[in-house]
Amino acid sequence: MSRRRRALLALGLAAVVAGVVLTVRPGLVSFDWATLATLGIWVVALVGVAVAALERFERDDAPSGGLPRVGERPEYGVPGDDLAAAVADAGAGQRDAADRDRVRQRLRVAAVDALERFAGDAPEEAERRVADGSWTDDPDAAALFAESDDESLHDGVEPDFDRRAECAAAAVARLRARVEAGEGAPPSGESRGSGGGADD
Amino acid sequence: MTEGTVAGVDLARGAERLERTGRWGGIHGLALAATAVAILVGEPVAILAGLAGVGFAAYSRAAEAPEPELAVERHVSDADPAPGQTVRVTLTVENESGTTLPDLRFADDVPAGLEVVDGTARHTTALRPGKRASIAYEFEAVRGRHEFDSLTVVTRDISGASRRVARRATDRSTVVCRPTFEDRSVPLGDLATQLTGSQPVSATGEGLAFHSLREYRTGDSLGSVDWNRFAKDGELATRRFDQPRTVKVVLLVDARAAAYVTARDGRPAVDICAHAAGALVGGLSEADCHVGLAALSPRECWLPPASGRSHRERLVDALTTHDAFGWRPPAESSDGTEGDDGFDRLLTQIPGDAQVVICSPFVDDRPVEVARALDARGHDVTVASPDVTADDSAYRRLAATERRVRLDECRRAGIAVVEWSGADEVAVRPGGAVPSGRSAPVRTDGGDRRWR
Numbered sequence: 347m348s349r350r351r352r353a354l355l356a357l358g359l360a361a362v363v364a365g366v367v368l369t370v371r372p373g374l375v376s377f378d379w380a381t382l383a384t385l386g387i388w389v390v391a392l393v394g395v396a397v398a399a400l401e402r403f404e405r406d407d408a409p410s411g412g413l414p415r416v417g418e419r420p421e422y423g424v425p426g427d428d429l430a431a432a433v434a435d436a437g438a439g440q441r442d443a444a445d446r447d448r449v450r451q452r453l454r455v456a457a458v459d460a461l462e463r464f465a466g467d468a469p470e471e472a473e474r475r476v477a478d479g480s481w482t483d484d485p486d487a488a489a490l491f492a493e494s495d496d497e498s499l500h501d502g503v504e505p506d507f508d509r510r511a512e513c514a515a516a517a518v519a520r521l522r523a524r525v526e527a528g529e530g531a532p533p534s535g536e537s538r539g540s541g542g543g544a545d546d
Numbered sequence: 547m548t549e550g551t552v553a554g555v556d557l558a559r560g561a562e563r564l565e566r567t568g569r570w571g572g573i574h575g576l577a578l579a580a581t582a583v584a585i586l587v588g589e590p591v592a593i594l595a596g597l598a599g600v601g602f603a604a605y606s607r608a609a610e611a612p613e614p615e616l617a618v619e620r621h622v623s624d625a626d627p628a629p630g631q632t633v634r635v636t637l638t639v640e641n642e643s644g645t646t647l648p649d650l651r652f653a654d655d656v657p658a659g660l661e662v663v664d665g666t667a668r669h670t671t672a673l674r675p676g677k678r679a680s681i682a683y684e685f686e687a688v689r690g691r692h693e694f695d696s697l698t699v700v701t702r703d704i705s706g707a708s709r710r711v712a713r714r715a716t717d718r719s720t721v722v723c724r725p726t727f728e729d730r731s732v733p734l735g736d737l738a739t740q741l742t743g744s745q746p747v748s749a750t751g752e753g754l755a756f757h758s759l760r761e762y763r764t765g766d767s768l769g770s771v772d773w774n775r776f777a778k779d780g781e782l783a784t785r786r787f788d789q790p791r792t793v794k795v796v797l798l799v800d801a802r803a804a805a806y807v808t809a810r811d812g813r814p815a816v817d818i819c820a821h822a823a824g825a826l827v828g829g830l831s832e833a834d835c836h837v838g839l840a841a842l843s844p845r846e847c848w849l850p851p852a853s854g855r856s857h858r859e860r861l862v863d864a865l866t867t868h869d870a871f872g873w874r875p876p877a878e879s880s881d882g883t884e885g886d887d888g889f890d891r892l893l894t895q896i897p898g899d900a901q902v903v904i905c906s907p908f909v910d911d912r913p914v915e916v917a918r919a920l921d922a923r924g925h926d927v928t929v930a931s932p933d934v935t936a937d938d939s940a941y942r943r944l945a946a947t948e949r950r951v952r953l954d955e956c957r958r959a960g961i962a963v964v965e966w967s968g969a970d971e972v973a974v975r976p977g978g979a980v981p982s983g984r985s986a987p988v989r990t991d992g993g994d995r996r997w998r
Contacts, residue, residue, distance in 0.1 A: 386583060390576055413653045414698055416653045417666075419659060419812050420658055424808065424809050424934075424945075425936070426942035426945030427942070456947070459951045460947055516943065519943030519944050519946070519947045
């Protein structure tokens with residue numbers, strides 16, 4: 347439900363409550379018809395102005411008056427931005443669990459592939475390390491894939507999903523960066539300390 | 547490189563639609579409420595004021611944006627510019643409607659890929675009958691055939707309650723920007739045709755350069771017998787010579803929607819790959835290879851391998867002007883997926899004795915599947931991959947890591963990989979497989995960073 351619909355729903359409920367109260371207790375509010383009429387006109391006018399302004403702001407073509415954008419090159423994406431958008435779109439609630447699982451699966455595959463390539467792990471070993479969280483020294487990144495007793499996960503709610511996903515992406519990239527910098531990847535069974543997280 | 551629609555307006559050329567702007571949304575309620583209140587308080591003047599509001603609401607509902615009749619003249623200063631050259635466009639619109647257009651807005655439909663660098667391609671005005679309005683702007687030329695053939699026009703009625711949006715067809719002005727491709731090559735494998743040529747592949751037979759000796763077999767010509775060895779050891783041996791062959795190479799350019807990505811100057815990877823393929827056309831043709839061209843794209847492009855000056859020009863022309871290598875990604879299918887990339891069709895078209903050079907940014911798994919499928923069918927495969935990844939966010943660094951893993955997967959499969967970053971020189975990475983070629987590396991900027 348959009349914010350606008352929620353506001354209209356709240357307005358409607360308030361009107362219903364006011365109507366019921368005034369029906370049950372007609373003398374609850376003493377009416378001054380002139381004041382009420384003035385107020386009513388102002389309320390209607392202000393609501394109208396607010397709705398019109400809202401529509402103007404929400405319409406994409408408002409500044410151009412219906413003309414297309416011309417003379418601009420199409421906006422091409424940067425590799426990786428699609429995943430960032432998928433994470434941003436995936437909510438924390440149970441309804442978005444399938445979307446989160448798709449993101450998690452892509453990151454899991456990336457982590458396993460990177461361990462095989464940059465840490466020299468066998469496929470089974472890489473899978474095991476990703477599952478038990480020993481593949482990275484970042485606890486947030488490890489928590490994205492690790493089995494957890496967290497009650498919130500049982501409810502299908504992951505309030506920290508976006509942060510964990512970003513940390514996992516950064517951790518996979520670090521596997522490559524360390525190898526290319528000559529530091530080597532973290533060995534199997536490395537102790538997990540305080541995490542680095544997404545470093546940007 | 548014509549485009550069906552213009553960004554921001556989903557209208558085909560020549561189509562139009564009438565829409566309500568919603569500007570006076572709420573005026574009906576406001577007018578009626580004011581009238582009701584006026585009746586309640588018993589003020590006749592207030593009632594009249596309310597009725598005026600009702601009348602205005604009715605007018606806004608009944609009014610309709612005028613249908614303009616316009617004469618359009620467009621002048622392009624240079625129809626054959628060099629890449630990077632600035633081209634000036636002057637557009638004049640004359641009102642031939644016979645009535646005043648109180649709110650006329652128009653925008654020249656600048657083809658995708660062209661960026662306006664000076665002036666503006668749009669204008670808003672009121673135009674009396676017979677009067678003219680002009681705009682002028684400049685764009686920077688980039689590779690491709692760019693067709694100016696329409697104008698987006700928006701008219702409104704005087705209240706602004708409705709507007710008419712149309713893509714008017716205009717006389718066609720074509721700008722063709724042909725980059726200069728330098729001759730470059732990449733490592734090739736040993737797969738060759740049976741035709742004698744000039745490529746030093748591992749075939750042996752008639753030739754000049756000594757290759758090896760083998761035991762004499764019945765039927766070997768007496769001229770090929772090594773008589774010195776026979777005199778020394780008493781054994782008959784046959785001399786073998788290198789036999790240069792003709793090599794067919796198909797340049798397969800990744801032009802799927804996934805390849806329309808960029809990391810630096812707004813150029814999509816498809817454009818970079820098209821430039822690399824153009825350089826390879828020259829380099830491989832100079833090496834007497836038969837060169838073909840294919841696009842991995844829903845937009846079919848296939849030129850079978852051949853040789854000769856005219857064929858080379860056809861290849862370069864296709865890389866410059868074919869829709870498959872245009873600046874707008876192929877449209878998605880109705881289910882939101884990219885649709886068929888034509889690879890199954892290409893498998894039936896690519897000759898069995900042809901080598902394949904895949905030009906792709908490798909930003910997803912599909913090029914790996916394609917390379918491995920071609921390798922499995924016996925083609926010698928080489929990958930030429932520009933790096934269009936970035937490193938300024940965790941997800942972008944992840945994408946760069948995934949690309950590295952994909953390229954390494956190709957190397958492990960025995961596929962030669964050539965990659966480069968931005969405008970840097972191509973380098974064959976250490977550990978790359980079988981770099982049997984002896985060729986100069988590819989430069990993506992044409993050698994002096996002129997490529998666009």
